[in-house]
Amino acid sequence: MDLVCRPSNLRGEVTIPGSKSHTIRAVAFASLASGESRIESPLESGDTDSAARAYGALGATIARRPGAWIVRGTGGEPRAPDEVIDVGNSGTTTNVAVGSAALLREGLAVFTGDAQIRKRPSGPLLAALNGLGARVESTRGNGCPPIVVRGRLKGGSVSIECPSSQYLTSLLVNAPLADGDSVIRVTRLEEKPYVEMTLDWLARLGIRIARDGLREFRIPGGQRYVAFTRRIPADFSSATFFLCAGAIGQNDVTVRGLDLDDTQGDKAVLEYLRALGARVDMLPDGGVRVRPGRLKGCRLDLNATPDALPMLSVLACFAEGKTVLENVAQARIKETDRIAVMREVLTLLGARITERADGLEIEGGALRGAEVSGHDDHRVVMALAVAGTAIPGVTTVRTAEAATVTFPTFFDCMKKIGAEIIPPGQGVSHARL
Numbered sequence: 020m021d022l023v024c025r026p027s028n029l030r031g032e033v034t035i036p037g038s039k040s041h042t043i044r045a046v047a048f049a050s051l052a053s054g055e056s057r058i059e060s061p062l063e064s065g066d067t068d069s070a071a072r073a074y075g076a077l078g079a080t081i082a083r084r085p086g087a088w089i090v091r092g093t094g095g096e097p098r099a100p101d102e103v104i105d106v107g108n109s110g111t112t113t114n115v116a117v118g119s120a121a122l123l124r125e126g127l128a129v130f131t132g133d134a135q136i137r138k139r140p141s142g143p144l145l146a147a148l149n150g151l152g153a154r155v156e157s158t159r160g161n162g163c164p165p166i167v168v169r170g171r172l173k174g175g176s177v178s179i180e181c182p183s184s185q186y187l188t189s190l191l192v193n194a195p196l197a198d199g200d201s202v203i204r205v206t207r208l209e210e211k212p213y214v215e216m217t218l219d220w221l222a223r224l225g226i227r228i229a230r231d232g233l234r235e236f237r238i239p240g241g242q243r244y245v246a247f248t249r250r251i252p253a254d255f256s257s258a259t260f261f262l263c264a265g266a267i268g269q270n271d272v273t274v275r276g277l278d279l280d281d282t283q284g285d286k287a288v289l290e291y292l293r294a295l296g297a298r299v300d301m302l303p304d305g306g307v308r309v310r311p312g313r314l315k316g317c318r319l320d321l322n323a324t325p326d327a328l329p330m331l332s333v334l335a336c337f338a339e340g341k342t343v344l345e346n347v348a349q350a351r352i353k354e355t356d357r358i359a360v361m362r363e364v365l366t367l368l369g370a371r372i373t374e375r376a377d378g379l380e381i382e383g384g385a386l387r388g389a390e391v392s393g394h395d396d397h398r399v400v401m402a403l404a405v406a407g408t409a410i411p412g413v414t415t416v417r418t419a420e421a422a423t424v425t426f427p428t429f430f431d432c433m434k435k436i437g438a439e440i441i442p443p444g445q446g447v448s449h450a451r452l
Contacts (some may be wrong), residue, residue, distance in 0.1 A: 020443035022400070022419035022430070024312060024388075026408025029270040031436035032306070035258045036276075037062035037251035038283060039425045040213060043111045043250060044220055046070040047192055049090035050079035051097070051119060052224075054246035058088040061251050065424040069109040069132075073116040076100035095243055096197040099126025106132040106164075108354065108395075108424050110139050111185055113164060117141065118189035121153035122196050123170035131165040135354050135395065138163055143179050143323045144186040150177035151194065151201055174199025182349045184210035186216040195226050195242040203236040209349045212284025212323050219282050223247070252278040255285035256326045257426045260306075260401045261436075262288055263334045265309030266297035267409045273308045284323045287437065291319050291331060295338055316340035316383060321347035325357075328378070329402035332361045334371050335381035337409070345378040354396040362390040365401060368410065388412025397424040404429070408438045419443045 022116055044064040049056035049071070061067060061240070067218040071081045078098035080091040098120055106112045113136060120128035131137065142162025148155045152173030158165040162182035174197045181187045187205060192215070194201040208214065214233060221228060224244055230236040265272030279286060279301075289307065292299050316338045328350045335342035350357040362374040367389050371382035388410055393400035395418045404422070407414030420443040422429045430442035 020054050020420050022383055022416040022443055023402055023441040024414040024416065025439040026411060027408040027437050027439040028193065028268065029264050029408060029436045029438060032162065032273045032275055033261045033432045034275045035261070036256040036426065036428065039064065039066055039256070040111065040216060040283065042067045042113065042280065043070040043109070044192070044217065045251060046081070046088070046090065047115050048075055048080045048174055048220060048224060048244055049247070050074035050092050051095055051196060052092035052244035052246050053094040054092065056092065056167040056246040057246055057248040058251040059248065060086060060089065061088050062254065062425070064427050065107055066109040066112065069107040070112040070116070072120070073104050073106055076102065076104045077116065077119060092244070092246065094120065095414070096124065096249045096255040096395070099123055100128050103129045103131055106130060106136060108135055110136065113139070114141055114183070114185040114189045116279055117155065117166055117168055118148060120168035121148050121155060121170050122193060123168070123190060127167060127169045129165060129167050132282065136164055140352060143181065144189055147177045147179045147186070147190060147203070148172070151175045151197060159247045165274050167393035172197035174201045176202040176204070178204040180207040181205060182207065182209050182352060184208065184213040187214050189227070191217050191221060191236065191238070194238045195240065197240040199240045201238045201240065202395040203238070205234055208233055209322055210284065210325060212282060219312075240254055243325060247441070250449045253341070254285070255283040255288065256409065259285055259288045259327050259330050260405055260429070261432070262307065262309050263330045264405045266292055266295070266310060266311055266334060267337050267405070271308070271310050273306045275306045277307060285327055287324050291327070294319065295334065314338035314383070316342035318343045320345055320346060321378065325350045325353065326398055328357055329398045330405065332372070332379055332381060332407060333402045333406045336383060336386055336406070338366060338383045340383060342383070343378065344381070345375065348377040355394045355399065355421055357396065357399065358382050359401055360394050360396065364399065367391050368406065368414070386410040388414040389396055391417070393418040393421055394428050395419045395421045397426065401426065401429055404433060404440065408433070408440065
């Protein structure tokens, strides 16, 4: 369905919902723990629903109550599901839950997902799980779902290349429950803050890991997770769209709910905004206010923050001179090839943009409204929604319903601060591009 955007001044406050990355990790750890855990303020979205369904199928009991999910875990002994597990559009759920299914003592689990998930590679993870004693295969032989998993992790020593941090996160979450000890050597790692997030969870839960930085991990097997209660912090990845929106035109946006001490890598967006020339103020009450400054192009290394690429590529169009977004080749294996997609859609809006193997070069200049596809990618859709409120003419974004995968209230938040938009379901539906 379509989102229709018209020029608007965005002014006001937005409270950001819970972190998707934290919520999915919380579901995984609680589902593998013994006893009853309480996840407070979880993100309610398509991706987190997928995590809850997947771990429910593996034997956890998840009761969703207002403001909290109560999870009774499996004690590290997941059960074989009765049906194929459909992870929807959630890559994190796919990779972490495939690792958990490798703890099965009998039976098997089959994972599939939507068309995008069936193109997202997990080959390095599958090879590592097999190297640690499991039996895991891609039914099409391409490293992508559908994936069949037969336990069980016995331990051992493996090397893994991680163009996606999710591969290493899966091993770190599940290897402590293996029968024996595991040694994981990492030959390449992108998106390091997401691994730091996982390690923080493990430390909080008392899991023993010896490591050499992020290069080698020695994980004793036979460990157990204990039940916990934890509040989920707000999502910096979701906040990125509103933080960047504040830097455009005559906008003035304050974002609330963020924890600047949290491990989320996308808090680096605040430094990116300063580098571009935006006015960023930390308010005494904990809010973050962003206003326009004289935006000037610069070079930004997005290796640790690939989810920020769609919105930053939009923001770069409003900066003087050239902006280079680099060292983020892994953005090509997200829900879409976000490097190619953002080059395509911004070109249709009038941008002067060059695609690189590892990112984008963007010359600041005037954009104009047009009809573009969101490519069923939630972050592309949200970035285009912000763009559509900042440029002349009418901008129509197709497949805009994809935004609900991680930010179900995004369009409501946009309207609250003055966006003149007609959200999906309230306009005219068209065939997808």
